[in-house]
Amino acid sequence: MRNKITIAIDGPAGSGKSSVSKIIAKRLGLLYVDTGAMYRALTLKAMRNGIDLGKETDLAGLAHNTEIELTHKEEGTVVLLDGQDVTEKIRGTDVTNNVFYLARAEGVRECMKRLQRKIAEKGDVVMEGRDITTVILPDADYKFYLDASFEERVKRRRKELEQNGKQFVESELSKDIKIRDKKDLTRKIAPLRKAEDAIVVDSTGMSLEEEAEAVISYVK
Numbered sequence: 001m002r003n004k005i006t007i008a009i010d011g012p013a014g015s016g017k018s019s020v021s022k023i024i025a026k027r028l029g030l031l032y033v034d035t036g037a038m039y040r041a042l043t044l045k046a047m048r049n050g051i052d053l054g055k056e057t058d059l060a061g062l063a064h065n066t067e068i069e070l071t072h073k074e075e076g077t078v079v080l081l082d083g084q085d086v087t088e089k090i091r092g093t094d095v096t097n098n099v100f101y102l103a104r105a106e107g108v109r110e111c112m113k114r115l116q117r118k119i120a121e122k123g124d125v126v127m128e129g130r131d132i133t134t135v136i137l138p139d140a141d142y143k144f145y146l147d148a149s150f151e152e153r154v155k156r157r158r159k160e161l162e163q164n165g166k167q168f169v170e171s172e173l174s175k176d177i178k179i180r181d182k183k184d185l186t187r188k189i190a191p192l193r194k195a196e197d198a199i200v201v202d203s204t205g206m207s208l209e210e211e212a213e214a215v216i217s218y219v220k
Contacts (some may be wrong), residue, residue: 004123011146014153035129040090060107
């Protein structure tokens, strides 16, 4: 009987983390954990409740009194917020533009860290985000940092929006990625960075399948 494994994946916006992690999880029979979706769900609740996103103590209190669960169905991961399916609602532009406030709040991150580690304790998971290899699962069996050129990441974002039938302004795509990069790299709490022992996969010019296969080849 094989030992259970944990795979931790980090990287900037548009590096393919979510899509590649889903492929890896399906291929290897692992549980896919989208940590970003958990922060998005809490952001949605904060906005619905009219909470001042600049007050970290209020956000931390909200986190401690919120139930976030990830369930898995054949069509993909379902995000439950206090028992309600918010899988689609958390992908809205308003949530995307405000999730940064939750991600930088120390009290929120501590709460999420405990929850995410609890999920990973059972093993056989692939978890992706911005601080998985450095903070959440520093002792993961396999650690990867996925990256791609800025142009490639903008291209992928455009394709993602087109496939989902979402409206976008072409001139704003590059600007949005730059803003997200700056926020991820400069936040005081758990900024995006490459763990020293993480394997770097530069997927510029690769398809998502090829990127996933590159990761799987290391695991196998």
